[in-house]
Amino acid sequence: MSEANNNKTVQQKLSELSELVTWFQSPAFALEEAVTKFKAAETLAEEIEKDLTKLKNDIKVVKKRFDTEE
Amino acid sequence: MENVQLTVSDFVALVNQTLEYAYPTVTVTGEVAEFRVSQGKWVSFKLKDDGALVDCFMPAYSLRIPIEDGMKVVVVAAPRISPKWGKFSLNIRAVKPVGEGSIKKGFELLKAKLEAEGLFAPERKRPLPRVPSRVAVITSTESAAYADFCKIVNERWGGMDIEVAHTQVQGDPAADQIIRAIKYFNNLEQLPEVLVIVRGGGSAEDLMTFNDELLAREIAGSRIPTLVGVGHEVDHTLADMVADRRAATPTNAAEILVPDRREIIRGAHQQATSLGHQLVQAIDQYSVRTRDQLEAAYRRIRERLDDSFERLATLRLAVAQLNPDTVLQRGYALLRGDVAVGKAIEIETHTTVITAEVHDVRSK
Numbered sequence: 404m405s406e407a408n409n410n411k412t413v414q415q416k417l418s419e420l421s422e423l424v425t426w427f428q429s430p431a432f433a434l435e436e437a438v439t440k441f442k443a444a445e446t447l448a449e450e451i452e453k454d455l456t457k458l459k460n461d462i463k464v465v466k467k468r469f470d471t472e473e
Numbered sequence: 474m475e476n477v478q479l480t481v482s483d484f485v486a487l488v489n490q491t492l493e494y495a496y497p498t499v500t501v502t503g504e505v506a507e508f509r510v511s512q513g514k515w516v517s518f519k520l521k522d523d524g525a526l527v528d529c530f531m532p533a534y535s536l537r538i539p540i541e542d543g544m545k546v547v548v549v550a551a552p553r554i555s556p557k558w559g560k561f562s563l564n565i566r567a568v569k570p571v572g573e574g575s576i577k578k579g580f581e582l583l584k585a586k587l588e589a590e591g592l593f594a595p596e597r598k599r600p601l602p603r604v605p606s607r608v609a610v611i612t613s614t615e616s617a618a619y620a621d622f623c624k625i626v627n628e629r630w631g632g633m634d635i636e637v638a639h640t641q642v643q644g645d646p647a648a649d650q651i652i653r654a655i656k657y658f659n660n661l662e663q664l665p666e667v668l669v670i671v672r673g674g675g676s677a678e679d680l681m682t683f684n685d686e687l688l689a690r691e692i693a694g695s696r697i698p699t700l701v702g703v704g705h706e707v708d709h710t711l712a713d714m715v716a717d718r719r720a721a722t723p724t725n726a727a728e729i730l731v732p733d734r735r736e737i738i739r740g741a742h743q744q745a746t747s748l749g750h751q752l753v754q755a756i757d758q759y760s761v762r763t764r765d766q767l768e769a770a771y772r773r774i775r776e777r778l779d780d781s782f783e784r785l786a787t788l789r790l791a792v793a794q795l796n797p798d799t800v801l802q803r804g805y806a807l808l809r810g811d812v813a814v815g816k817a818i819e820i821e822t823h824t825t826v827i828t829a830e831v832h833d834v835r836s837k
Contacts, residue, residue: 413632414604417741424744427751434755441748448738448745455734458631462623464614465638467657469650 413454420447485556492552501527501563502547502571505540520548520563531565537648537685539582540568544575549645567645569681576677580684583711587686592693592715599698599717602666604731607634609658609665609697611651614639618673618723622702625727630734636665641682642672648685655691668697669730670712671723674705683710692716702726798823 411419423444426432479487503520510516516533518540519526529548540546547570550563570579587593612619614637626635638654641647651670658668670692672683682688683703692699693715701713702720713719720726793799797807801823810818814834820827 417737420741420744423748427748432755434759437752437755441745441752444745444748448741451741452738455631455738458734460627460631460633460635462635462637465636465654465657467638469638469640469653469657470646472649472653 413451413458416447416451416454420444420451423447482556485554485559489553489556492554496552498549498551498566499563500547500549502545503527505544505546506542508540508542516565518542520546528560528562529565529568530562531568535565536568537687538569538579538681539586539686540570540579541582544570544578545572546575547571569645571678573677576681580711583684583686583689584714587689587693587711587715592689597693597717601698601700601718601729604630605633605666607663607665608636608667608669608730610635610637610669610671611640611654611658612637612669612671612723613642616642616673618671621673622669622671622723622727625724626731628733629727630731633731643675643679643682647682648688651682652688652691655695659696664697666697667700667730668695669700669702669726670716671702671720671726672704673723674708680704680708680710683712685711688712689715700726700729702729 423440426440427437501520503522503526506519506521506526508516508518510533514533516531516536518529520529521527529550531550546568548563548565549567550565552561552563554561570576591597610619610622612622619637626633636658638657640650640654642651655668658665672680680703683701689711692701692712698718699716700718700720701710701716702723702725703710703713704722706721718729720729801807801821804823807821808818809821810816812818812831812834814831816831818829818831820829
């Protein structure tokens with residue numbers, strides 16, 4: 404699960420987590436699958452935390468000058 | 474020059490040359506009178522004070538903020554004599570209102586004009602992406618507002634490519650610089666997902682840049698959704714009115730631009746935890762249902778058993794009634810043997826067994 408999640412973006416992981424929440428509230432809910440899905444949700448939450456904590460922005464100042472018409 | 478004879482054209486050209494040399498540009502403050510627009514192309518008015526007045530002339534497209542009679546303005550102009558009409562005038566390069574009353578008046582005039590064109594209409598507003606990955610920012614990179622914006626954005630979210638265009642954010646060249654920066658981002662091959670314009674607080678004159686008509690139109694025409702945060706909460710500029718989203722301050726712009734990663738993390742954990750609660754609840758519900766079903770089954774078995782015991786008791790009673798001992802107890806006797814005259818028979822009562830001889834046998 405965790406290895407497969409490495410290639411996913413935070414957005415994808417958030418969407419997956421939302422889908423799991425929806426499944427728990429849907430008629431498709433089955434106790435037999437619920438434990439596996441709950442564990443997947445916990446893993447996703449941990450990975451989202453890890454991913455978001457380490458993300459940095461790349462801020463670049465444009466070299467072009469705007470004080471004169473080109 | 475006294476003995477030099479000049480033609481009128483030469484004289485006017487000489488005066489204009491002298492003026493251009495001595496006063497290439499002048500900045501003059503005064504009150505507007507007799508404001509007029511001819512053929513939608515040319516603007517003329519008189520600039521006056523208590524002691525004098527001067528004619529002013531400019532192309533209509535150079536008028537960036539509407540003015541009208543009675544407003545106090547400052548003009549940047551070149552003085553010259555018109556060779557054709559022989560009139561001295563100021564050829565205006567830039568004009569802007571000065572003083573709180575005139576600035577407010579200019580703002581209201583332009584606001585009404587843009588509003589009439591529908592530039593502030595809510596249906597024009599585009600939604601900003603919830604989590605952008607490419608962001609363009611226009612601001613002065615030397616300002617405290619930019620530092621605050623970066624600090625808040627970096628605290629709240631990461632993983633974005635942010636391109637920053639450094640421009641002036643106050644003074645005469647600022648509006649044109651910002652317009653060029655907007656054009657620059659709008660002409661990129663891969664458009665940023667959102668265009669942010671920020672500037673910190675300042676006086677009404679400092680913020681006048683953001684009430685420039687051409688700048689307001691450029692923001693309104695941007696292909697990239699715009700987020701404008703200028704000044705403080707109480708400051709309203711035309712730039713933020715035409716923007717897709719107004720932020721009260723540069724810090725607020727950062728808050729609108731991206732969600733707070735700490736809230737997202739907290740939310741993700743809360744979601745996972747809530748699934749745990751739901752799981753426990755579901756298990757409880759299953760347990761209760763299973764226990765109820767078992768109890769129902771037990772009750773049915775008990776009922777069946779009770780029925781069986783009842784039937785057994787009835788049968789036992791019936792069987793007991795049929796027991797020969799019971800009959801003997803009631804006073805009857807059991808007779809065994811060959812019932813013929815002279816034969817011995819055995820008579821059993823409840824308490825005795827008697828042997829007797831048959832003396833007589835009759836039919837009833």
